[in-house]
Amino acid sequence: MSNVASTLLTLVLAGLLTLAAYTDAWLVAAVVVVTQLLIALAPMPVVDDVVEVPKVATVAGAGLVATALSMWPEVLEGADGTSAKVFGHADNGMIASIMPAIVVGVFIALATQMLRTDGRTHLVSTTAYSVALAVLAALTVGWIGAVQSFGDAEVVAVGAAGVTAGVLVWLIPIDRWVCGSAAMVAGGVAGAVVVLNVDTAMTWVLGVALGSTAALFAVLGQLLGRSWAEGSSHPAAAWGLPGALAIALAAPIVYIAGQLITL
Numbered sequence: 001m002s003n004v005a006s007t008l009l010t011l012v013l014a015g016l017l018t019l020a021a022y023t024d025a026w027l028v029a030a031v032v033v034v035t036q037l038l039i040a041l042a043p044m045p046v047v048d049d050v051v052e053v054p055k056v057a058t059v060a061g062a063g064l065v066a067t068a069l070s071m072w073p074e075v076l077e078g079a080d081g082t083s084a085k086v087f088g089h090a091d092n093g094m095i096a097s098i099m100p101a102i103v104v105g106v107f108i109a110l111a112t113q114m115l116r117t118d119g120r121t122h123l124v125s126t127t128a129y130s131v132a133l134a135v136l137a138a139l140t141v142g143w144i145g146a147v148q149s150f151g152d153a154e155v156v157a158v159g160a161a162g163v164t165a166g167v168l169v170w171l172i173p174i175d176r177w178v179c180g181s182a183a184m185v186a187g188g189v190a191g192a193v194v195v196l197n198v199d200t201a202m203t204w205v206l207g208v209a210l211g212s213t214a215a216l217f218a219v220l221g222q223l224l225g226r227s228w229a230e231g232s233s234h235p236a237a238a239w240g241l242p243g244a245l246a247i248a249l250a251a252p253i254v255y256i257a258g259q260l261i262t263l
Helices: 002-021 025-040 056-071 083-090 094-114 123-139 142-147 152-170 176-197 204-228 240-261
Strands: none
Touching: 002 025, 002 142, 002 152, 002 204, 002 240, 025 056, 025 123, 025 142, 025 240, 056 094, 056 123, 056 142, 094 123, 123 240, 142 152, 142 240, 152 176, 152 204, 152 240, 176 204, 204 240
16 A cells, blocks of 8 residues: 555655646646645664654755745856856756755754754764655755756656656566566657657657656665665655655656757
């Protein structure tokens, strides 16, 4: 049941991203924030014993900073003639927002570790886990960058179709290598079908490439989430994190596809 639930969550998020992309970029940002919060609520992996670390602030802080800078890239502009201004405009804010978000996440992670009163057991591993989740949450802004690109809502639709087809095929209980390959093929077909049925500057070749790659990274997100939460008693560990990570890992792929269209 957990695999089905995480897949359904991914499908819901992918569908919401597509609908939001055809409506307004702010709605895409809202879905991205929800995905980031799902990642923030993930359980800490079990090491030797369960260590409760206040990681929600770390992950949510990094995610919100990345989202805000993606929506307002002009915040990163420097004085006239500086490279910061050019960089902020060139990438729609997505790439420029990732590094500041990670920096914020690291600082919050260190601050929360300082506030621990349990002897700071597993200090290195718990800090690394918190920062890793923060990085994954920040990656989700790729969907915002995609809808702001020349590819517009269509590139989001193609990426979401690839994600949807990939995670659905991954549910089939057959050999994992065969299933993974089939998931990529299904993602490529779904991407091509969307490209051929919408008004877009994308070619069907790019649709196949985006759909199959998005499917691959969505499946990897599901696997990472399930492995991360393995052994945890967290009630939503089996579906919340895998479902959100499928969207997070596919985000940079969709963003890159949106930038390729401008070439």
